[in-house]
Amino acid sequence: MPVYKAPLRDMRFILDEVFDAAGIWASLPALAEHVDRDTVDAILEEAAKFNENVVFPLNRSGDEEGAKFDNGVVTTPAGFKDAFAQYGEGGWIGLGADPRWGGQGMPKMVTVMTEEIIFGANPSFALYPLLGIGAALAMSQHGSDELNDRYLPKIYSGEWAGTMCLTEPHAGTDLGIIKTRALPQADGSYRITGTKIFITGGEHDLADNIIHLVLAKLPDAPAGSKGISLFLVPKFLVNEDGSVGARNAVAAGSIEHKMGIKASATCVMNFDDAQGWLVGEINEGLAAMFVMMNYERLSMGLQGLGASEVAYQNAVAYARDRIQGRSATGVKVPQKAADPIIVHPDVRRMLLSVRAHVEAGRCFAMYVSKYLDLSKYSDDAAVKTAAADRVALMTPVAKAFLTDRAFDACVDAQQVFGGHGYIREWGMEQLVRDTRIAQIYEGTNGIQALDLVGRKLVRNKGAYVREYLDEVRALVAAT
Numbered sequence: 136m137p138v139y140k141a142p143l144r145d146m147r148f149i150l151d152e153v154f155d156a157a158g159i160w161a162s163l164p165a166l167a168e169h170v171d172r173d174t175v176d177a178i179l180e181e182a183a184k185f186n187e188n189v190v191f192p193l194n195r196s197g198d199e200e201g202a203k204f205d206n207g208v209v210t211t212p213a214g215f216k217d218a219f220a221q222y223g224e225g226g227w228i229g230l231g232a233d234p235r236w237g238g239q240g241m242p243k244m245v246t247v248m249t250e251e252i253i254f255g256a257n258p259s260f261a262l263y264p265l266l267g268i269g270a271a272l273a274m275s276q277h278g279s280d281e282l283n284d285r286y287l288p289k290i291y292s293g294e295w296a297g298t299m300c301l302t303e304p305h306a307g308t309d310l311g312i313i314k315t316r317a318l319p320q321a322d323g324s325y326r327i328t329g330t331k332i333f334i335t336g337g338e339h340d341l342a343d344n345i346i347h348l349v350l351a352k353l354p355d356a357p358a359g360s361k362g363i364s365l366f367l368v369p370k371f372l373v374n375e376d377g378s379v380g381a382r383n384a385v386a387a388g389s390i391e392h393k394m395g396i397k398a399s400a401t402c403v404m405n406f407d408d409a410q411g412w413l414v415g416e417i418n419e420g421l422a423a424m425f426v427m428m429n430y431e432r433l434s435m436g437l438q439g440l441g442a443s444e445v446a447y448q449n450a451v452a453y454a455r456d457r458i459q460g461r462s463a464t465g466v467k468v469p470q471k472a473a474d475p476i477i478v479h480p481d482v483r484r485m486l487l488s489v490r491a492h493v494e495a496g497r498c499f500a501m502y503v504s505k506y507l508d509l510s511k512y513s514d515d516a517a518v519k520t521a522a523a524d525r526v527a528l529m530t531p532v533a534k535a536f537l538t539d540r541a542f543d544a545c546v547d548a549q550q551v552f553g554g555h556g557y558i559r560e561w562g563m564e565q566l567v568r569d570t571r572i573a574q575i576y577e578g579t580n581g582i583q584a585l586d587l588v589g590r591k592l593v594r595n596k597g598a599y600v601r602e603y604l605d606e607v608r609a610l611v612a613a614t
């Protein structure tokens with residue numbers, strides 16, 4: 136059976152030795168009062184405990200059981216409901232959220248680690264809270280106060296969950312051609328009609344309500360991506376007093392049978408004149424949704440990173456234990472019939488390339504997080520802008536690079552197990568299956584490359600990349 140221990144020692148090393156995180160937090164007035172190393176250490180310890188003891192044990196059983204669909208109702212595997220409730224009650228969903236809506240206001244430099252841990256422990260489970268966090272983030276930046284006050288506290292507490300509904304049967308990468316329609320109503324709401332596919336957590340039994348963020352077009356919208364608006368469509372309408380009311384006209388038509396992340400319900404969602412509310416401005420839905428997508432693109436990188444860590448931990452333990460052949464440089468363990476396979480250069484090559492990816496990838500994710508925090512919390516306008524530029528440049532890299540290398544890492548780790556890596560019992564084949572999706576969703580990695588080269592490298596006459604290279608040169612000069 137695979138094992139997982141949250142890599143707290145490495146995380147602390149990166150925080151303290153590589154980034155001087157405490158210094159950064161102390162320098163930002165918005166964080167200085169409530170974020171310090173002791174608090175963050177306590178959060179990391181608790182995250183490790185919860186994910187190792189509650190979430191990780193559901194990873195294998197969740198894969199075996201899978202999410203089940205019956206006549207519009209989706210049931211998650213045994214244990215998921217209880218774990219999700221504990222996750223919400225523990226404040227984990229709102230860890231990085233604004234305290235105004237019940238969040239704890241922790242910076243990304245903290246949640247980047249707790250996200251890696253939950254993805255390492257159980258990627259299918261991790262997706263349920265993650266989608267709610269992403270939806271809430273887009274709402275908090277583009278939604279009205281009224282909508283946000285009504286919905287966000289319940290999402291952050293885990294009482295309600297969230298989704299993002301972009302993809303349609305004929306429109307995945309090219310969202311400009313979506314067909315879902317939104318008809319304005321006299322009371323200011325909209326009627327949403329259309330079919331969305333591949334919706335993660337579109338229906339499930341973990342929360343009392345599911346808040347869908349849906350891309351749709353008004354009847355007179357301009358063609359293409361300039362005519363897309365964003366709507367909030369709850370599974371259950373919400374009464375004036377905030378309680379859950381009548382069922383809205385949105386339902387799951389089926390769930391997909393997938394290669395991996397089988398415990399995550401991937402749903403066909405039918406909106407049939409469902410009542411919805413505009414989030415942000417008409418025809419500016421894609422920009423609003425990109426808030427959520429950018430957040431989740433880094434998260435997909437963290438899915439890859441979490442998987443790579445599990446891959447390494449298990450492969451190195453196996454390589455120390457499994458004995459085959461003798462070391463090329465002479466017998467290492469004469470009292471045994473053969474040496475452990477970790478003595479063989481090819482096995483070491485695989486282990487070290489996984490480890491190099493994990494250690495460098497974790498630093499890279501923290502680097503992007505640092506700039507996300509500076510762009511959000513700095514009170515110096517120039518620092519804020521420069522940080523936002525760096526995030527824009529690095530987001531497609533973080534998504535594609537971390538997930539491509541993660542898949543390679545999982546395959547390498549599987550290879551270390553020889554034939555046993557192909558057998559379910561050892562957990563490596565699940566790791567490979569579960570990690571593959573991260574290269575595909577949230578914009579395929581090919582689309583990330585187009586974003587980097589076609590948009591980010593050329594924006595402002597190459598300023599983004601010039602500023603980055605200046606930073607690299609300064610670092611090289613200083614070391």
Ligand SMILES: Cc1cc2nc3c(=O)[nH]c(=O)nc-3n(C[C@H](O)[C@H](O)[C@H](O)COP(=O)(O)OP(=O)(O)OC[C@H]3O[C@@H](n4cnc5c(N)ncnc54)[C@H](O)[C@@H]3O)c2cc1C
Binds near residue numbers: 393
């Ligand atoms: C398990 C799972 C969960 C998902 N969860 C969600 C979710 O919660 N919400 C949601 O809205 N969607 C979700 N998706 C959808 C996912 O984001 C899309 O599948 C993905 O963005 C690709 O779209 P597509 O499948 O339509 O492929 P297509 O857009 O048809 O692309 C097919 C291939 O063509 C390439 N391609 C397309 N256009 C171009 C171009 N202009 N230039 C170069 N290459 C191009 C792509 O890179 C890809 O390799 C999920 C998908 C899966 C499988």
